[in-house]
Amino acid sequence: MILEPRSTSRANNAATLIEPRPGAVSGIALAPVGTGSMAQADPYADTRIKAEVRELSFFYGGSVQAVKDVNLKVPENAVTALIGPSGCGKTTLLRCFNRMHDLYPGNRYQGSIILNPHDGRGVDIVDRATSALEMRMRISMVFQKPNPFPKSIFENVAYGLRLRGLRNGQELRDRVEYALRGAAIWDEVKDRLQKPGYALSGGQQQRLCIARALAVDPEIILFDEPTSALDPIATGRIEELVHELKSRVTILIVTHNMQQAARVSDFTAFMYLAELVEVDKTDRIFQNPANTLTEQYISGRFG
Amino acid sequence: MSANPAVSALESLRERLNRSASAIRPIDQTIGRCRVADRAFYVLGWLLLVLSLSVLALLMWNLASAGLSRINWQFLTSFPSRNAARAGILSPWVGSLLVMLVTASTAIPLGIGAGIFLEEYAKKNKFTTIIEVNIANLAGVPSIIYGLMALGLLVYTFELGQSILTGGITLGFLILPIVIVATREALRAIPQAIREAAYALGASRWQVIRQHLLPYSLGGISTGVIIALSRAIGETAPLITIGALTFIAYLPPAPFQERAWLFAENANIVIAADVPIESAPIDWDLSVSKSEDRPRVLPGSFSSGTILLQVRPREERDNPDAQRPVVERTVAIDLSPAGAESTLRGFAAALNSVEGVDAEIDVGWRLTLRSEDDQEFRFVRDPTGVLHALGIPPGGGRHGPLAWLNSGFTVLPIQMFNWVSRPGTDFMANAAAAGVILMIATLGMNAVAIVLRYRLRKRIKW
Ligand SMILES: Nc1ncnc2c1ncn2[C@@H]1O[C@H](COP(=O)(O)OP(=O)(O)O)[C@@H](O)[C@H]1O
Ligand SMILES: [Mg+2]
Numbered sequence: 001m002i003l004e005p006r007s008t009s010r011a012n013n014a015a016t017l018i019e020p021r022p023g024a025v026s027g028i029a030l031a032p033v034g035t036g037s038m039a040q041a042d043p044y045a046d047t048r049i050k051a052e053v054r055e056l057s058f059f060y061g062g063s064v065q066a067v068k069d070v071n072l073k074v075p076e077n078a079v080t081a082l083i084g085p086s087g088c089g090k091t092t093l094l095r096c097f098n099r100m101h102d103l104y105p106g107n108r109y110q111g112s113i114i115l116n117p118h119d120g121r122g123v124d125i126v127d128r129a130t131s132a133l134e135m136r137m138r139i140s141m142v143f144q145k146p147n148p149f150p151k152s153i154f155e156n157v158a159y160g161l162r163l164r165g166l167r168n169g170q171e172l173r174d175r176v177e178y179a180l181r182g183a184a185i186w187d188e189v190k191d192r193l194q195k196p197g198y199a200l201s202g203g204q205q206q207r208l209c210i211a212r213a214l215a216v217d218p219e220i221i222l223f224d225e226p227t228s229a230l231d232p233i234a235t236g237r238i239e240e241l242v243h244e245l246k247s248r249v250t251i252l253i254v255t256h257n258m259q260q261a262a263r264v265s266d267f268t269a270f271m272y273l274a275e276l277v278e279v280d281k282t283d284r285i286f287q288n289p290a291n292t293l294t295e296q297y298i299s300g301r302f303g
Numbered sequence: 304m305s306a307n308p309a310v311s312a313l314e315s316l317r318e319r320l321n322r323s324a325s326a327i328r329p330i331d332q333t334i335g336r337c338r339v340a341d342r343a344f345y346v347l348g349w350l351l352l353v354l355s356l357s358v359l360a361l362l363m364w365n366l367a368s369a370g371l372s373r374i375n376w377q378f379l380t381s382f383p384s385r386n387a388a389r390a391g392i393l394s395p396w397v398g399s400l401l402v403m404l405v406t407a408s409t410a411i412p413l414g415i416g417a418g419i420f421l422e423e424y425a426k427k428n429k430f431t432t433i434i435e436v437n438i439a440n441l442a443g444v445p446s447i448i449y450g451l452m453a454l455g456l457l458v459y460t461f462e463l464g465q466s467i468l469t470g471g472i473t474l475g476f477l478i479l480p481i482v483i484v485a486t487r488e489a490l491r492a493i494p495q496a497i498r499e500a501a502y503a504l505g506a507s508r509w510q511v512i513r514q515h516l517l518p519y520s521l522g523g524i525s526t527g528v529i530i531a532l533s534r535a536i537g538e539t540a541p542l543i544t545i546g547a548l549t550f551i552a553y554l555p556p557a558p559f560q561e562r563a564w565l566f567a568e569n570a571n572i573v574i575a576a577d578v579p580i581e582s583a584p585i586d587w588d589l590s591v592s593k594s595e596d597r598p599r600v601l602p603g604s605f606s607s608g609t610i611l612l613q614v615r616p617r618e619e620r621d622n623p624d625a626q627r628p629v630v631e632r633t634v635a636i637d638l639s640p641a642g643a644e645s646t647l648r649g650f651a652a653a654l655n656s657v658e659g660v661d662a663e664i665d666v667g668w669r670l671t672l673r674s675e676d677d678q679e680f681r682f683v684r685d686p687t688g689v690l691h692a693l694g695i696p697p698g699g700g701r702h703g704p705l706a707w708l709n710s711g712f713t714v715l716p717i718q719m720f721n722w723v724s725r726p727g728t729d730f731m732a733n734a735a736a737a738g739v740i741l742m743i744a745t746l747g748m749n750a751v752a753i754v755l756r757y758r759l760r761k762r763i764k765w
Pocket of ligand 1: 060061064065066084085086087088089090091092093
């Protein structure tokens with residue numbers, strides 16, 4: 001595990017070299033409805049793709065289809081936001097990325113999510129043969145409601161590291177501190193690391209959970225509406241944090257707050273009724289969406 | 304956006320509501336009513352609490368006033384006896400303790416394991432639903448049914464004997480459903496979000512259980528376990544069914560206890576033996592008294608002489624006015640290794656000459672030794688054990704660490720029952736005193752459960 005932020009420039013160079021065919025998988029769910037101008041620049045032109053969702057469908061309990069034929073690229077060291085009306089399948093899609101659906105019986109994935117599609121060692125995250133535990137160690141998650149363990153602040157952050165076999169010692173302490181600093185909460189908790197995690201405020205708890213996710217130096221962090229249970233000031237801090245973190249880690253964030261998507265994300269994907277309607281650079285989605293549904297949703301006409 | 308239909312609909316609705324009078328009760332009235340109901344419930348609650356507590360207090364007082372004077376060191380350290388004042392509860396409380404030990408070590412791992420499995424591993428389908436319902440039902444099965452099941456299964460089929468092991472396992476079965484249900488409830492109280500938080504870091508299912516679910520649910524589980532044990536400690540029916548004893552005067556062998564000859568110092572005689580197993584197929588008591596020669600035998604040395612064997616009807620033991628005669632026989636004993644056989648034969652012959660006694664060598668019998676100052680030493684012994692003791696030294700010379708599991712036993716409530724059912728009032732005080740001890744044990748366990756719950760809960764918040 002590297003503690004330095006991953007070099008974005010190197011990644012970008014690599015991406016331009018490795019990905020010769022821009023927009024390779026577009027054209028299925030992304031078919032424009034309103035405009036006919038398809039001759040747009042590839043939004044992923046100067047990025048490297050961290051994960052690529054291909055024809056992904058997901059079924060709850062074997063029958064309820066909550067995600068339908070989704071294609072989506074998640075660029076590295078960038079923030080990708082998933083927006084859409086309540087119940088459209090954002091959370092469901094997000095939880096496919098670390099196989100959380102495996103925890104409940106009868107759930108079924110179809111299609112694939114390729115992690116690191118371009119480095120020759122790509123794995124299909126949702127393939128049965130792929131270890132769910134490994135995926136969860138490489139792809140962390142921050143939940144809607146803060147869910148610290150009923151343990152000390154230190155132990156909360158240390159837990160993922162302990163799962164990886166790290167024992168008490170300087171490295172553990174350092175990594176915990178690093179994660180807490182990374183989650184911008186170090187100054188608030190450094191004097192009470194042994195206090196229980198639930199003694200913190202809601203916003204602090206959520207940053208503690210971010211630190212917990214960050215501590216294991218994941219490749220992707222999944223955020224599921226991380227601020228919906230928080231007040232505006234705490235929300236602002238989390239947003240700042242997400243913005244800072246993208247130099248270190250790829251971020252996929254679900255939000256139903258469009259201002260939030262506009263503020264923190266580089267790319268935005270709009271989902272509607274289990275399908276992915278449109279994905280593009282965030283400023284383009286918000287200023288000039290290609291799809292009328294997207295346009296209507298963004299301008300607040302439904303949802 | 305001013306033409307937003309949702310907004311205008313809301314406004315027109317509000318207008319309509321403002322026009323007509325509302326049936327909503329004013330706030331102060333609402334509060335007033337609530338207060339009356341609150342007050343009433345408060346008073347009623349107190350009344351019920353005081354009532355139930357005073358019933359409990361009365362019960363305690365009753366027991367304590369009758370039995371408290373009997374509770375002293377002698378009472379705790381003496382075996383039951385024919386003499387009410389000399390009797391104590393040593394064997395019952397040790398029996399209760401050991402049976403509980405076995406009960407706990409069967410019911411806790413099995414119950415927690417089953418609870419975890421059902422809650423965290425098993426798929427939710429028809430089959431597991433049926434199991435679930437049946438576990439809940441098992442908790443309501445009368446305890447004597449468990450006794451019958453244990454008699455058939457443990458005593459007859461698996462031949463575990465009427466032992467501490469059998470008793471403990473029986474009560475373990477009895478409380479298993481309670482432990483399972485408590486475990487499941489405690490696990491269910493843990494929010495799903497906590498499990499997901501751990502899974503999301505790549506913890507395996509077992510790691511989540513071991514490192515999160517078990518520690519967080521420990522309070523609930525241990526409370527359930529203790530409550531279940533405090534139910535088990537008061538059970539009599541299933542234990543009597545499997546053949547627990549009502550009167551015993553020995554302790555189970557301690558782990559690694561030396562298989563020494565029992566040496567009754569003031570009787571000046573060595574009686575034997577090894578593992579005391581009481582199975583009393585005869586309704587006679589045997590009493591061995593010394594006759595002219597008084598062999599004094601120290602452990603490890605041998606001697607010989609004659610003893611007076613008295614065989615008395617059982618009923619006479621409990622009722623001094625019984626009319627059946629005491630039969631006396633003189634038996635020559637040779638306590639040297641070479642004389643063991645003939646001694647044993649002599650015993651058997653002497654016994655067989657008494658009507659109604661069937662002295663098979665391989666049948667256990669009870670032996671009472673009476674010294675010249677009329678003190679009694681009761682041993683329950685196993686003739687094969689006599690063989691060991693008199694003849695060949697038993698292998699190893701020590702009991703195994705778990706030999707106590709095979710020992711016969713009695714428990715506190717059975718002893719109480721035994722005393723209560725005796726004629727006369729002498730033993731009533733003993734029964735009450737044993738009751739007080741039993742109550743103290745039960746209430747103590749419940750207090751521990753409450754403290755545990757409180758302390759462990761305080762450390763955990765969701
Ligand atoms: N555990 C579940 N079992 C069955 N259906 C579910 C479950 N969770 C969510 N759904 C359904 O899947 C759809 C998508 O839900 P979700 O992904 O939570 O939406 P979002 O996060 O976009 O609000 C909804 O219609 C919802 O009812
Ligand atoms: Mg959601």
